[in-house]
Amino acid sequence: MTEMPVIGLEVHVQLKARAKLFCSCPTDFGAPPNSRVCPVCLGLPGALPIINNQAVLLAVRGALALGAEVSTSSTFDRKHYFYPDLPKGYQVSQNLRPLAHGGRVPTPMGQVDLLRIHIEEDAGKLSHTEDSTLIDYNRSGQALLEIVTAPCLSGAKQARVFLEILRRALVYAGVCDGRLEEGSMRCDANLSLGGGGRVEIKNLNSFRGVEKALAYELERQSRARAEGRTVLGETRRWDEAGAATRVMRTKGQAQDYWFLPEPDLPPLVIGADLRRQARGDLPEMPWTKEKRFTDDYGLSPAASSGLTKTRTMADYFEAVVAAGCKARQAANFLLGEGSKGPRGAGLPSPGQLALLLCELEQGRLSPTGAKAVFARMLTGETAREALRAVGSQLTDREYLEKLAAEVVAANPKAKADYLGGRKRALGFFIGAAMAASGGRAHPALLRKILVSLLTKNKV
Amino acid sequence: MARGLAAGEISSRELTEDFLRRSERWQRTLNAYIEITGDRALATAKRIDALRCRGEKLGPLAGIPMALKDNISTRGVATTCASRVLAGYIPPYDAAVVEKLGDCPLLGKANLDEFAMGSSNSTSAYGPACNPWDPARSPGGSSGGSAALVAAGCAPFSLGTDTGGSVRQPAAFCGVTGFKPSYGRVSRWGLLPLAPSLDQVGVLTPSVEDCALVLQEIAGHDSRDATSAGMSVPDYRAALGTEVSGLKIGLCPEVLADCSRGVGSALAEAARELEKGGGQIISVSLPFLEEAMGAYLLIASAEAASSLARYDGVAYGYRPLSPTLAEMYLGSRVFGPEVLRRLLLGVCSQGKGGGNYELGQRVRRAIVSRLDALFGQVDLLLLPVVSHPAFRLDEEPDPLAMHYNDLYSIPANLAGLPALALPCGFSEGLPLSLQLMAPRFREDLLLAAGSWWQRRTDWHHRRPREVCS
Structure with a gap:
């Protein structure tokens, strides 16, 4: 009892x-x-x-x-x-x-x-x-x-x-x-x-x-x-x-x-x-804010809770969304990459971050590339400057095919694994190719090329 | 004295030396000082003389020496409250009144009852002070030293404190003018508390005129004291020349009947004088005096127990070298019997919901409203200060009877009223006093009536002969 x-x-x-x-x-x-x-x-x-x-x-x-x-x-x-x-x-x-x-x-x-x-x-x-x-x-x-x-x-x-x-x-x-x-x-x-x-x-x-x-x-x-x-x-x-x-x-x-x-x-x-x-000084209480984030932005309870941990974070999130970024995209980025770096005054302005996240959203930038751009923005570069420096995502088919062929040729063992049925080896190839491109390769396109390359050779 | 100083007829240094010599001579007889601070007094006097030489504008009391009751904090000068519990305590700051009187040379710290608990000055850890009219008698208390010094001409004025008559009763026993202002009129910052809701700094002087001068200097709002009154201070000197005609003065026949013959007849005579001066005597009834004393005891002892809770025998005062912590605590318990009696009463009367303190406050509120109603009918109340002249130190009343010394004074403390003790006669060579009480913040009425009284009488001019021991 x-x-x-x-x-x-x-x-x-x-x-x-x-x-x-x-x-x-x-x-x-x-x-x-x-x-x-x-x-x-x-x-x-x-x-x-x-x-x-x-x-x-x-x-x-x-x-x-x-x-x-x-x-x-x-x-x-x-x-x-x-x-x-x-x-x-x-x-x-x-x-x-x-x-x-x-x-x-x-x-x-x-x-x-x-x-x-x-x-x-x-x-x-x-x-x-x-x-x-x-x-x-x-x-x-x-x-x-x-x-x-x-x-x-x-x-x-x-x-x-x-x-x-x-x-x-x-x-x-x-x-x-x-x-x-x-x-x-x-x-x-x-x-x-x-x-x-x-x-x-x-x-x-x-x-x-x-x-x-x-x-x-x-x-x-x-x-x-x-x-x-x-x-x-x-x-x-x-x-x-x-x-x-x-x-x-x-x-x-x-x-x-x-x-x-x-x-x-x-x-x-x-x-x-x-x-x-x-009463005039009183902000929205965290529990009210948390519920509003779930209701209005469609965020998960965990994400709402994470974003409302501090008022600065919550306000920043809302400003980024207001600047045109999709809520979930902003939440994921802020709770992931954005939560590792500096807080408050050290962050780029919400508008700048929104620019970066739009590039990411539209596939012109890989998550790895976004990290690189964000890191440059933290040193004071504007989004545009940082994007130019890192370069936009590579979608050039010829380049990606060449890259894929090189990676596959360099790793015969992984290729054998893949052909032997270990589909996880694909991730290894994607990662290797991504690294070789400096994070700029378009991930979905790269994946498609790799799969076709690996299966073609099989025949 | 102030005029002499201003005119350059006498220097503050000469004046101060004069009072210091007189103080030293009387000290062996009176024990009215706990400490004489001659060096400090002379330093202030020289500073003021130099300023005056340079033609600086100075306050009306600048250069006039004073004595302070030893429960008023003085930076750099031991403040003992006449208790071994505070032995060696030297405050790092000045009380508000000390700041305001910073240009007055401090002759010394006057004796008092331990922690101002008493009406005889015999509970002092530094020995009793004596009455200059008869050193075998008490100067009253708790501001006994302050009153004795003014009476003996050792100090031109002194400050005391009044929680339940502690300025007025010694003023009466010593034949000087004693003024307790309204609660909140004078800042309590730096005044070692006895009962914070009743305590008020008071003035002891040879005359009402002097009293007005000192009160003018020390009265006023102080942002460091949340109970200090915000209202502005009128010009008290303006009240001095006025008449009593048209004033309605309440007198309680039952109270007169309870007084010793000398006090009763002196008061009756005073009432006739006031009537001759155009005042109107109105018979009033004060059936709450005993209840007021009961409420006072409950409130004052509880607040005192709280005020003194900090004296754990470690942070302050006498601390014996002991092998163990427990022995050190026990060994430093050096409160005198009267203080212990009141602390025990204060602590023991506490119950869950405020206990007897709340009962005392209820009675207090009732008395305040009775007095408010009374002051709707009269402008002033005429009362004795004490029903008898100074008692002998070896015939001290028992502790409970001792409280009756304050029977007629306590209502002013409970209701925060201003009150004035004035010499009004003699009985067997001992001074007698009357008391006037006014509505809150009507200090001007008291000063007007008091100065009128002292223009008509010469009781306040009489001084004791110096007794050499």
Whole structure:
């Protein structure tokens, strides 16, 4: 008997604000430790917080992007607990009246409902050495958006897919830079199985980590149930190296938070203007775009998903199509050759690429030739210049027949194989002839000539 | 003093040296300073004298020395809050009020109750400050040092802070003028918090006129304090010469009846004076004073527990050399008993949904609306500051009774109102004070009535004789 697990996630997203949430310290990653600090984010006594309007705008945009209901007025609370990375002894967060309620993220395994979205400040970063712990307060006070899902996820895989889609949406909306390796998105997971205790897993900072930790935990809990043991409600952490979750705190040792309405900050009022501004900046969400690409351009779901990975890629694709290229041709090229080279600014203009792809489409250029042309275009040549340099496809029958005869004569063994029934040897001849022509031979014509040449000799 | 400086009759350096000498003489008796910062004061004084020599335009208070309560951050000068928990803490930045008064030589940091929790100045880790009228008595608290220094003539003015009467009660015990502005009128940037929703910087001076000068300098919006008021600051000096005729002044007979005879009769006399001056005394009822004190205790202790949560004994102050982390944590627990009492009350009264803090806030909102209604009928409220004169340090009331020192002050903090303590008599050689309270941001009304009062009386001119120890 398998029981459905109940999984909920709390995702902490670093907002892409230039300054911290309550002071003007910069948020650049990788600065020397404790070089981006001031009395406010160090929590010095007497320093007071001032809300960063850019962070608020990004938070509202994020909430709207996820379809959440943004409150006209929300409030800040102090969440008290002792930890060395928390210089004030409390974290300024939103407890009773969060920024937004609701929202949803569609995934291929079903929609994930969101409970609430709120703004809070990040803590400092601890680095543990052999005999000491160092604290870097550069991260202290950075703006976070916490997104809490309903306990509606059905498995480890869905959790990971959800996080990937969420990341894509927030990067689209310009709310977060999505750099996981820099800690831009961090996650805690809650999981219970068939009425067992609720287990919280903390410190998950990669999506694969979330999936692995949840899979491990599901396995651990179902085994415990199968053996008749009770699963206790507790807090565990994911040990990446040991590939296992470990107990952090049992219920008796539960962290004793207490909250106090933040007296230093008035309620956060989100007026119609701010809402309009946030909504105005909002792009089409990736899931909407993906569906539109499938519906309007007739692309496969895989191609739509690939092309909507980033807004830049999706926009580029659409511009190439708008410039007269067939959608499927553009998709294939962009997901193949186009995805290997540079991104964004390094790419040729959409119109130029469309010219190249038209040549390909109409058979005046072989795929190999197109690669060569594209490579030249990346160095700054226009499509026309590059096409001229590479030369158009060779359709001259006499030349191709000569080429075919040479290739066949040079490879008697392959010829024998072909005649012996190994039709795959034809591919070998095509490849060899293609190479000999510098990729310029017309592939279909070449094939026809080769087949007739090989069969003629047989007779 | 300001005129003398401006006219070049006296230099800031001479003035500062004079006050420093007096401060040194009194220090052994009063213990009103935690630190005297003579070098810094003289450096500022010399700078101002040089500027004045060059004919630079200077502010009205430039060159006039001052003392600051030691919970106001001063860059480069230890700020202790009278607690061992902050021993050795030297702020890297100035409070907003210190910036605004940057041209005033800083004589020193004044003693206070530990973390401003108290009404006696006896909870200070640096020993109690004493009352210059009788060194066996308390100067009041928590701004006891600030009040004692002005009363003893050691400082021309000082700043204190008022969370539940902490400027007004010591002003009353020491016979000086004490002003608590409206919440939001003066920036709290750099003020070490006790209860952020109640705290306000206040002014202690010999007279209402001086008070107006200082208030003018420190009032105004500060973009670093989200609770600071955006409205512009009127010219307070304009209010000084005006009359009280036509003002409606509320007085609560039950409150008078609860006061010690000296305070009660001094207030009744003040009411008669105000009537003679054309003011109209209106009998009002204040049935919520006890509830206000209850709400205050719930709110202030919870906010204090939060404000002080950062003092884990590691980042700040006294930290013993201990073999283990646990011993280090335990060994650095050096809060005094009054602070511990309030922190425990603050933390223990927290429930799931905000607990007693929310209860306190509900009562607070009710009291605010009662006061709003009251100020629809009257322009000012006349109250005692405390029901009795300064108590002896060896007869200190128990902790709960101590809170009654603030019974008449607390409503102004809960509702963010401005209030003024004014000397109004003496009883057995100890000063008595009255309190005036006004609607929010009507500092001008208080200054008008206060200056009128001080034109009619000379209580504020009386000074204690210097006691040499």
